[in-house]
Amino acid sequence: MICFDKITDIFSIVDEFCKDFDKTTQSFLLGKPSKRPSIMSKSEVITIYLLFHLSGFRCFKHYYIFYVQKHMQNEFPNTVSYNRFLELMQSVLLPMTIFAKTCCLGNCTGISFVDSTPIRVCKNKRISRNKVFKGIATTGKSTMGWFHGFKLHIIINDKGELLSFAVTQANVDDREPLKNEGFLNAIFGKLFGDKGYISEKLSQLLFVDGIQLITSIRNNMKNSLMEMSDKILLRKRSIIETVNDELKNICQVEHSRHRSFTNFLSNLIAGIIAYNFLPKKPSLKYETIKTNQLAVFY
Numbered sequence: 531m532i533c534f535d536k537i538t539d540i541f542s543i544v545d546e547f548c549k550d551f552d553k554t555t556q557s558f559l560l561g562k563p564s565k566r567p568s569i570m571s572k573s574e575v576i577t578i579y580l581l582f583h584l585s586g587f588r589c590f591k592h593y594y595i596f597y598v599q600k601h602m603q604n605e606f607p608n609t610v611s612y613n614r615f616l617e618l619m620q621s622v623l624l625p626m627t628i629f630a631k632t633c634c635l636g637n638c639t640g641i642s643f644v645d646s647t648p649i650r651v652c653k654n655k656r657i658s659r660n661k662v663f664k665g666i667a668t669t670g671k672s673t674m675g676w677f678h679g680f681k682l683h684i685i686i687n688d689k690g691e692l693l694s695f696a697v698t699q700a701n702v703d704d705r706e707p708l709k710n711e712g713f714l715n716a717i718f719g720k721l722f723g724d725k726g727y728i729s730e731k732l733s734q735l736l737f738v739d740g741i742q743l744i745t746s747i748r749n750n751m752k753n754s755l756m757e758m759s760d761k762i763l764l765r766k767r768s769i770i771e772t773v774n775d776e777l778k779n780i781c782q783v784e785h786s787r788h789r790s791f792t793n794f795l796s797n798l799i800a801g802i803i804a805y806n807f808l809p810k811k812p813s814l815k816y817e818t819i820k821t822n823q824l825a826v827f828y
Contacts, residue, residue, distance in 0.1 A: 535790065537605060540807060545573035547633060551625045568618060575618045575628055578606065579796070583781045583804035611737060620792045626799045634806035636691025640719030641814075643767055644685045644727065646704045647774040648672045649697070649709060651679040652786050663689045666791055670700030681709045682783065682798070686773055690811030694803060695716060697795075705732050708743075720744055720760065722767050763814075772812040773805075781805045 533773045548571070580597055586641060587593035599609050610618070651667050652660045659680045660667070669678045678708075679700050685693045693716060704726045707713045712759045738798045744760050747753070756764075778784045783801035788794040 536807075537577070541573060541577045541605075544576050544629070545571075546572040547629050548576070548625060551628065554592075560593065560756075568614075570606075570610055570615075571708045572622050572625055574606055574608075575615070575622050575630070576800075579619060579622075579626075579800045580804050580807065583801050584807060585750055588782070593705060605792070620790075623796050623799065624757070626796065626803065627797060630695075630799050630803050634803050635693055635716070636689060638693055638716050638718055639687045639689070640658040640686045641763060642685050642693060642717055642719065642721045643687075643770040644683070644721055644723045645710070645725050645767075645770045645774065646681045646683045646726075647778070648674070648700065649680045649784050649798070650677045650786060651788060654678065654781075662788055663794075664728075666699075668701045670702075682774075682777070683713070684723070684770070684773065685713075686770055688769075688814040690769065690813045692773075692802065692805065697798065700753070705729055708732060708736065711739075714739065714741065716720065717741055720763070722764055748796050766814055769814060770822060771811050776808070776812070777801060777805055780808070786826065 552572075557778055574602070578594070582593050585597075586595060587597070594612055594615060598606060602754045603609075609615070641823070648670070651663050654676060655671065660678065663679070667679050669676060670681065671677070676701045677700060679703075681698050681700055681702060683698065683704070685695075687693055694713050696710070696713050698707065704723075706729070709732070714736070721744065723737070723743065723745050725748055727743065727745055728745050729750065736743050744756075744764060746764060781801035782802045783798050
């Protein structure tokens with residue numbers, strides 16, 4: 531379980547953000563504030579949700595009823611019912627999203643990796659019977675086969691820190707988010723991707739913005755020259771696969787028990803924020819290779 535000091539640190543960071551968020555957005559709110567505010571604050575709701583993604587529990591209902599309400603009364607004395615908490619979770623989607631975009635992203639070092647991973651919302655046998663995501667989720671194909679749901683596109687640096695993320699439907703091409711300036715707002719230097727990102731037009735477009743897209747080649751393509759340092763870093767691209775694995779299996783951004791699209795987004799954003807609080811992230815350990823003039827065939 532998460533130690534008390536870690537809980538305090540997470541709550542302090544979230545609480546400071548929520549105070550700034552309320553001050554900033556107070557003048558933009560429509561209507562009058564509720565005369566009967568919730569007994570749980572935004573920061574408490576977000577903290578409990580983040581702790582779930584770091585706790586190892588697989589069922590949030592079991593976690594909230596049998597752990598939070600029984601064993602965390604000192605930290606959260608004013609808990610609400612489970613159904614009411616689900617409503618509060620959906621109400622904090624906007625501040626959680628802004629928190630993830632402003633406080634949970636690392637700094638670009640000039641070496642970045644990009645990849646997409648499937649976010650399944652149901653098993654393939656239940657695609658025709660799925661009603662929660664009808665008209666929203668689509669069916670796409672990845673290296674692991676067909677799936678129904680969405681794609682999570684992420685960019686990380688060599689320290690394993692998230693630099694940017696985006697969610698698209700399952701049938702969207704992996705290269706589409708790279709055409710969005712907002713997705714690459716803080717990225718510069720070399721960007722390493724798999725064969726799915728091969729595109730001459732995209733490479734030229736990114737090069738104008740100071741980004742060099744580096745990918746491996748397909749079997750039916752001609753050989754090309756590549757610096758030895760780039761070839762080595764391209765082989766280390768599996769680091770982003772490890773990040774995707776931790777997002778799914780530790781931070782639980784993917785499961786098939788959603789009852790609304792808002793719940794799906796809340797779970798996804800909370801998992802991304804929780805990844806930022808992991809004590810250890812996958813990172814590259816390498817020495818600077820001075821091979822500016824050295825190139826090899828691959």
